[in-house]
Amino acid sequence: xxxxxxxxxxxEIKNATDVEDFLVRNHSHMLHxxxxxxxxMLLSQKNLSRAEVVRxxxxxRSYVYQIFSGEKTPSRDKLLALSFGLRLxxxxxxxxxxxxxxxxxxARDERDALILYAIQxxxxxxQANELLFRHNLALLGIxxx
Numbered sequence: 001x002x003x004x005x006x007x008x009x010x011x012e013i014k015n016a017t018d019v020e021d022f023l024v025r026n027h028s029h030m031l032h033x034x035x036x037x038x039x040x041m042l043l044s045q046k047n048l049s050r051a052e053v054v055r056x057x058x059x060x061r062s063y064v065y066q067i068f069s070g071e072k073t074p075s076r077d078k079l080l081a082l083s084f085g086l087r088l089x090x091x092x093x094x095x096x097x098x099x100x101x102x103x104x105x106x107a108r109d110e111r112d113a114l115i116l117y118a119i120q121x122x123x124x125x126x127q128a129n130e131l132l133f134r135h136n137l138a139l140l141g142i143x144x145x
Contacts, residue, residue: 004026004029009026009029012026033099034070035067035070035073035096035099035100036067036068036069036070038096038099039067039068039082039086039096040068042086042088042092042096043068043086046086046087048085048086048087050064050065050068052085053082053085053086054085055085056084056085056086056087056124056125057081057082057084057085057086057125057141058081058085058125058126058141059078059081059082059085059141063078064082064085067082073100074100076097076100076102076103077138077140077141078141079096079097079100079102080093080097080105080115080140081125081140081141082096083096083119084118084119084123084124084125084128084140085125087122088119089119089120090105090116090119090120093105093119105119110135110137111132111135111137111138114128114131114132114135114137115128115132115140117131118131125140125141128140129141129142
């Protein structure tokens, strides 16, 4: 089966006269995975344990387990913290954010740019938070005061 790009699907939607026909023709190209399933797949791909993700994300253990089981829906910041725990690339992080219904990291936003920098340079969440702290921006995994 031919891989269809998001751009191609976007163009096809724009020119579609019947949305139902579009959905039927492109059913196999639609995302049919939950955030929990996607996180489980990443965990397996990265050959990591949940305990390693907890340590790398600095999130509460039970909360991380609830996210992986689908019991909790994490905020964007919690997902970003998880991306550090899962050692995701910037592209993997963006895909996870999109899949969860959150906005992607935006390079024109100062905080997002710093987070992108940290991810792209293989930094830990502690290093990312030090960078955010130096710029007087909200830290990851820490509730706003």
